[in-house]
Amino acid sequence: xxxxxxxxxMFALVPLAxxxxxxAYLLWGWAGLxxxxxxxxxxxxxxxxxxxxxxxxxxxLLLKRDKEQPPFQVSLxxxxxxxxxxxxxxxxxxxxxxxxxxxxxxxxxxxxxxFCSLMPMLVTSRWRLHAFLVMVGLGxxxxxxxxxxxFIASGGGHIAxxxxxxxxxxxxxxxxxxxxxxxxxxxxxxxxxxxxxxFIGVMVLAVLAVIASRSRGGFAxxxxxxxxxxxxxxxxxxxxxxxxxxxxxxxxxxPAEWTERMDTIQDAQADNSFMTRVAAWKKSSAxxxxxxxxxxxxxxxxxxxxxxxxxxxxxxxxxxxxxxxxNYAAHSIYFQVMGDTGFIGLFIYLALFVNAFHVRxxxxxLFTQQGATLQWAADLANTLGYSMVVFLVAGxxxxxxxxxxxxxxxxxxxxxxxxLSVKGVPAKTAPTTINPAPLFKRRRHA
Numbered sequence: 001x002x003x004x005x006x007x008x009x010m011f012a013l014v015p016l017a018x019x020x021x022x023x024a025y026l027l028w029g030w031a032g033l034x035x036x037x038x039x040x041x042x043x044x045x046x047x048x049x050x051x052x053x054x055x056x057x058x059x060x061l062l063l064k065r066d067k068e069q070p071p072f073q074v075s076l077x078x079x080x081x082x083x084x085x086x087x088x089x090x091x092x093x094x095x096x097x098x099x100x101x102x103x104x105x106x107x108x109x110x111x112x113x114x115f116c117s118l119m120p121m122l123v124t125s126r127w128r129l130h131a132f133l134v135m136v137g138l139g140x141x142x143x144x145x146x147x148x149x150x151f152i153a154s155g156g157g158h159i160a161x162x163x164x165x166x167x168x169x170x171x172x173x174x175x176x177x178x179x180x181x182x183x184x185x186x187x188x189x190x191x192x193x194x195x196x197x198x199f200i201g202v203m204v205l206a207v208l209a210v211i212a213s214r215s216r217g218g219f220a221x222x223x224x225x226x227x228x229x230x231x232x233x234x235x236x237x238x239x240x241x242x243x244x245x246x247x248x249x250x251x252x253x254x255p256a257e258w259t260e261r262m263d264t265i266q267d268a269q270a271d272n273s274f275m276t277r278v279a280a281w282k283k284s285s286a287x288x289x290x291x292x293x294x295x296x297x298x299x300x301x302x303x304x305x306x307x308x309x310x311x312x313x314x315x316x317x318x319x320x321x322x323x324x325x326x327n328y329a330a331h332s333i334y335f336q337v338m339g340d341t342g343f344i345g346l347f348i349y350l351a352l353f354v355n356a357f358h359v360r361x362x363x364x365x366l367f368t369q370q371g372a373t374l375q376w377a378a379d380l381a382n383t384l385g386y387s388m389v390v391f392l393v394a395g396x397x398x399x400x401x402x403x404x405x406x407x408x409x410x411x412x413x414x415x416x417x418x419x420l421s422v423k424g425v426p427a428k429t430a431p432t433t434i435n436p437a438p439l440f441k442r443r444r445h446a
Contacts, residue, residue, distance in 0.1 A: 003042035010044075017053055021060030021069070025122045026135045028053040028115065032404055033139025035165030054111070061121065068128075073120045076355055077414040081407075084348045085113045088298075091341045095297020098305045105298035105402060112404040116411035123415040126376065130189070132415075133380075136408065137186050140179035141202045143172065148205025151212040160213040166403070173210045173218025174394035177225065178405050180206050181386035185379060221394040228389050277331035277397060279322035284330050284339030285315030288346075295342035298402075301335075302328045333395035340401075349401070353388060356410040359417050360385050366420060377420055384413050 017024035031049035060066060092106035123132050143163065150158040162172040180203055187199035210218040280301060287296040287310060300306060312324070330336030338346045360381045367378035391406045 003040055003044040006036065006040060006044050017056045021057055021066040022122050022128065022131075024053050024056035024060055025118070026131065028057050029132070029408070030135045030139045032112075032115075033136065034142055035163060038163050038165050050111075054115070057118075057122075061118065066122065068124045069121055070124060073418065075120070075414055075418070077352070077359070077410060078117050078120070080348060080352050080355060081113045081117045081411075084345070084352065085110055087341055087345045087348055088113075090293075091295050091297060091345060094291075094294040096300055096303065096306060099297045099300060099303050101299050102297045109298075109402050112402075112407050115404070116407045119411040119415050120418050123412070124419065126419060129380065129412070129416060129419060130186075132412065133182055133186055137179060137183050137199065137202070140175060140405070141183055141206060144176040144179060144206030144209040145202050147176075147209035147212050148202075148207075151208045152205075158212050160209055162213070167399070169213040170215045170217050170398050171400050171403075173213035173215040174221065174391065174398055174400055175403065175405060176206050176209050176213075177218060177221050177394060178387050178390050178409075180225065181383045181390070185383040188379070189376065217394055217397045221390055224393045225386060225390045228386060274397075275322050278317060278320055279324070280329060280331045281335040282315040282317045282320075282322065283310045283313060284332075284335035285317060286310050286313030287315075287339040288342055289315060292343045295338070295340045295345055298340050301330045301339045302399075304328065330399040330401075331397055333392075333398065333401035336399050336401045352407075352410050353392065356388060356413045357385065359413045363413075363417055363420065374420070377416060380416055381413065384409050384416070 013027060017027050028050055031053055036049050037045050037047075061069065088106050088109050092103050095102045123129055143166075147158065147160040151160075160169055160172060162168040162170075166172045166175045183199050183203035183206065187196050187203065190196040190199060207222065210222055284301045287300055287306075290296075296306070301310075307328075330339060334346065334350075337349045341349075363374075363381040364378055367374045388406065388409050391400075391403075391409070395401065395406075
């Protein structure tokens with residue numbers, strides 16, 4: 001039945017993708033975020049949806065079928081994407097022998113970097129920015145919607161196990177949590193009451209889905225995200241009220257074992273699983289010290305073949321006593337990139353986020369100069385910043401460095417800045433080129 005429903009949707013979506021380059025680009029991103037094949041079991045499962053939509057978008061770009069398509073714009077963000085792509089090729093080429101997923105992960109990452117590098121050529125207006133955000137909300141929010149509903153229907157008994165698209169429950173919780181600020185932004189700027197209610201509903205369900213994952217890292221990420229958002233919003237009372245409602249609902253539905261598991265967050269030193277993570281960080285840093293320019297290759301720390309070589313290595317964290325346990329995961333985006341791509345790869349990876357927050361600062365500075373006409377841009381820059389903070393905090397204990405989500409957020413920040421400057425014209429003239437869709441409106445201010 002699911003396959004038939006998807007087939008019906010494809011009959012409508014494919015002609016749109018072939019006709020409109022921007023639609024093909026949106027569907028490329030949506031197919032990647034939603035991981036459609038994870039929900040199918042029949043004849044539609046073997047289709048590479050993202051690949052076919054990517055081909056349609058690339059052909060449209062080459063033929064310049066999009067009337068709004070500007071020339072390829074080189075920015076520091078794009079330069080860093082290219083540098084990281086080159087480092088990825090070097091890493092995969094000089095990787096340890098026997099890494100079964102080395103080129104698979106490397107090629108997938110190159111596809112993500114290509115997708116993000118092309119964003120300035122297609123996301124060229126405020127309307128397109130919003131359309132792209134809706135796509136992200138529908139792609140990531142879908143996972144939170146399903147697990148949140150199951151959590152409610154089961155009276156708190158449902159456990160979100162994770163999806164092949166993301167990995168285990170911890171990785172899935174981090175991905176869903178990243179979508180929450182975006183869903184809140186979409187709800188805030190929706191004119192249609194049904195759309196507004198829908199986005200708020202999916203956001204609440206996403207929070208419950210993170211709770212359903214039983215992930216301590218996911219719960220801690222929710223708290224950090226809430227604190228960050230409340231600190232930066234002018235409506236602190238409203239934010240606190242919404243947080244209280246979500247926490248009350250979660251505590252009312254969560255079983256006793258969930259509360260007991262969250263209590264272990266208080267003592268990291270006594271938590272054996274945390275110390276096992278530290279042991280994994282030792283292994284990753286040891287690989288980086290031995291191969292500082294290329295790293296060990298993608299998922300090197302997860303290779304059983306390298307266990308004997310590095311399991312007792314102390315790396316950069318020899319001053320911490322850790323158990324001598326089997327561990328085949330990096331358990332940190334920072335140590336994962338360090339071990340896989342070396343110190344150069346880690347530097348570029350961190351530079352991408354630093355540059356994104358620098359772009360955010362420029363957008364906010366422009367907002368203070370131009371006033372309320374750019375309120376939407378300031379809100380969007382903050383929203384993307386919130387989502388990146390969620391990812392960076394959650395990723396400190398997870399092997400999620402190569403998710404497409406953070407790279408998309410970075411590219412969106414750059415696209416927002418470029419929308420505010422049309423051919424170098426100051427942003428105060430840019431609103432004349434913006435044509436918001438009917439579902440969206442600019443916020444009114446007294």
